[in-house]
Amino acid sequence: MYPDSIKNLAETIARLPSIGKRQALRLIFYLIRNQDVRRQLIQQLNELEKKIKICERCFLPFEGPGQLCHICSNPSRIQNIIAIVEKEIDVFSIEQTNSFKGTYHILSHLIDPSDINSYNTLRLDQLEKRVRRLPQQIADEIIIAISPTTEGDLTAMYLERKLKNLAKKISRIGRGIPTGGEIEFADAETLKNALSNRR
Numbered sequence: 491m492y493p494d495s496i497k498n499l500a501e502t503i504a505r506l507p508s509i510g511k512r513q514a515l516r517l518i519f520y521l522i523r524n525q526d527v528r529r530q531l532i533q534q535l536n537e538l539e540k541k542i543k544i545c546e547r548c549f550l551p552f553e554g555p556g557q558l559c560h561i562c563s564n565p566s567r568i569q570n571i572i573a574i575v576e577k578e579i580d581v582f583s584i585e586q587t588n589s590f591k592g593t594y595h596i597l598s599h600l601i602d603p604s605d606i607n608s609y610n611t612l613r614l615d616q617l618e619k620r621v622r623r624l625p626q627q628i629a630d631e632i633i634i635a636i637s638p639t640t641e642g643d644l645t646a647m648y649l650e651r652k653l654k655n656l657a658k659k660i661s662r663i664g665r666g667i668p669t670g671g672e673i674e675f676a677d678a679e680t681l682k683n684a685l686s687n688r689r
């Protein structure tokens with residue numbers, strides 16, 4: 491019913507998180523009507539494709555030379571304190587509090603109890619390798635900075651068990667963030683308190 495170019499693009503856009511087929515079509519018709527936005531989008535996606543790299547250590551996307559992001563390559567960041575977060579945006583939320591001097595590990599997703607494979611794709615092998623390369627081969631502290639939602643709690647419990655040999659102390663932030671709330675939407679002050687109240 492739609493021309494192929496629209497149909498194909500709609501299928502791709504509908505693969506993006508929280509976007510359904512109808513919404514995808516609405517976006518495409520908007521882009522067809524608005525040449526400026528369309529051209530900018532094409533140009534900026536090309537630029538993203540050319541410039542963005544994923545940090546070898548923490549998986550944060552970055553631009554610039556080398557294999558490490560600006561946080562991992564910063565000598566004043568504490569390498570043996572690692573905050574585990576669900577997603578990239580959470581790193582930026584925590585950075586905005588200006589109160590964390592350690593480094594990060596981005597899981598990319600939480601455990602989905604209905605998907606057995608979701609346990610194996612949390613990049614924990616990479617985390618272990620990285621910790622074993624530290625001078626003491628163990629982290630001083632791993633902070634589980636995951637939202638207190640149902641899936642977040644399940645993931646946190648799994649990580650606590652799985653990572654207990656990788657750190658002298660495993661803590662979790664959460665106090666101050668309402669149950670069911672997400673780190674992404676917590677304001678800087680709340681997040682700052684949650685970070686200093688970790689246990």
Ligand SMILES: [Zn+2]
Pocket residue numbers: 545546547548549550558559560561562563
């Ligand atoms: Zn990094």
